[in-house]
Amino acid sequence: MSARDIAVLAELHQEKIAPITYELLGCARALAEAAGGDVVAFLLGGHVEALAGQLAAADRIITVEDPALAGFSPEPYLNVLENLLQTETPRVVLLGSTTIGLDLASLVGARIQAPVVTGCTRLQLAGEQLTVLSHLYAGKMCAEVEVTRLPAICVMLPGSYRERKEGGRGQVEVRPCEAPLPAGAVTFEKMIFPEAGDIDITQQDILVAVGRGIKQQENIELAEELAEALGGAVCASRPVVDQGWLPTTRQVGKSGMTVKPKCYLALGISGAPEHQEGMKNSHLIVAINSDPKAPIYDIAHYGAVVDLMDLAPVLTEKLKARKNV
Numbered sequence: 220m221s222a223r224d225i226a227v228l229a230e231l232h233q234e235k236i237a238p239i240t241y242e243l244l245g246c247a248r249a250l251a252e253a254a255g256g257d258v259v260a261f262l263l264g265g266h267v268e269a270l271a272g273q274l275a276a277a278d279r280i281i282t283v284e285d286p287a288l289a290g291f292s293p294e295p296y297l298n299v300l301e302n303l304l305q306t307e308t309p310r311v312v313l314l315g316s317t318t319i320g321l322d323l324a325s326l327v328g329a330r331i332q333a334p335v336v337t338g339c340t341r342l343q344l345a346g347e348q349l350t351v352l353s354h355l356y357a358g359k360m361c362a363e364v365e366v367t368r369l370p371a372i373c374v375m376l377p378g379s380y381r382e383r384k385e386g387g388r389g390q391v392e393v394r395p396c397e398a399p400l401p402a403g404a405v406t407f408e409k410m411i412f413p414e415a416g417d418i419d420i421t422q423q424d425i426l427v428a429v430g431r432g433i434k435q436q437e438n439i440e441l442a443e444e445l446a447e448a449l450g451g452a453v454c455a456s457r458p459v460v461d462q463g464w465l466p467t468t469r470q471v472g473k474s475g476m477t478v479k480p481k482c483y484l485a486l487g488i489s490g491a492p493e494h495q496e497g498m499k500n501s502h503l504i505v506a507i508n509s510d511p512k513a514p515i516y517d518i519a520h521y522g523a524v525v526d527l528m529d530l531a532p533v534l535t536e537k538l539k540a541r542k543n544v
């Protein structure tokens with residue numbers, strides 16, 4: 220590796236490559252194409268060598284296997300990453316804005332004395348000059364940040380770059396684990412999955428999503444009737460779930476489910492970045508929101524700037540009438 224390279228930390232979810240990894244590779248490829256250098260993926264875990272071939276968007280994939288790296292615990296990962304970064308000296312290190320990436324970013328930055336930028340959505344690299352667009356206050360504001368000292372650690376918001384699965388040399392290097400791997404103060408215990416029983420919103424073709432604009436629990440019935448008329452199911456933004464109006468299995472977004480239905484009808488949802496993260500790849504997004512400046516309209520294909528209490532029942536009636544024709 221040279222000091223011109225762009226490094227990506229690959230993430231695993233249930234022993235599979237997590238989708239954020241491909242977005243990080245998309246960003247890294249764009250940087251390497253514009254400013255030169257190789258894209259190098261670090262793949263750490265208990266048994267990861269067999270997965271290295273899936274990171275063909277990287278020029279080089281460095282795997283480090285050790286039982287202490289099975290499941291994510293910050294300290295063993297930190298020690299291995301520190302070793303890799305000291306020997307590989309990339310210009311930019313990309314982590315996902317995920318539990319793993321956020322846990323590691325500042326620790327790694329402190330260890331190798333590198334600047335850390337979080338909430339990154341766009342990166343531009345010219346020589347030693349890195350310019351980053353970073354989201355602040357859950358996306359309500361953006362900051363353009365000039366990073367004048369490299370290497371830099373950039374924590375990328377999911378959805379910022381298109382996934383890349385190929386385009387690199389895909390050369391795999393298996394490295395022995397040379398770093399000390401103490402158990403650390405925080406250790407991975409187990410994954411906790413949502414209770415079975417409710418419908419799986421990730422498998423629905425049509426979702427009617429309710430947000431705080433629904434105002435009260437009784438009004439969710441409006442969404443349920445509309446979902447039934449459309450042949451879909453109801454899901455929600457986080458405030459609705461936090462109120463206990465719907466179960467956590469129905470929450471869409473950063474701390475909920477990621478969905479990609481054929482149609483996502485958002486009722487009274489502002490479209491905060493954390494919500495968009497879970498639904499922005501839906502094939503068709505239709506928003507009903509009385510605020511024409513609501514961010515949901517930035518990604519909606521169609522929208523109606525009206526009171527949802529007026530429109531939802533009319534839509535349901537019209538759909539039912541069409542079915543009866």
Ligand SMILES: Cc1cc2nc3c(=O)[nH]c(=O)nc-3n(C[C@H](O)[C@H](O)[C@H](O)COP(=O)(O)OP(=O)(O)OC[C@H]3O[C@@H](n4cnc5c(N)ncnc54)[C@H](O)[C@@H]3O)c2cc1C
Binds near residue numbers: 433472
């Ligand atoms: C770490 C973290 C994780 C998070 N994870 C998630 C997550 O997984 N999912 C998630 O959704 N959020 C998540 N959030 C919260 C997120 O930031 C927003 O606060 C949340 O998405 C807002 O929900 P909302 O759009 O329902 O409510 P609001 O932002 O309050 O928006 C309500 C909207 O309804 C509209 N409205 C009001 N009345 C009507 C009406 N009568 N007719 C039509 N429109 C109306 C308003 O114009 C407004 O735009 C997370 C936040 C953090 C910090």
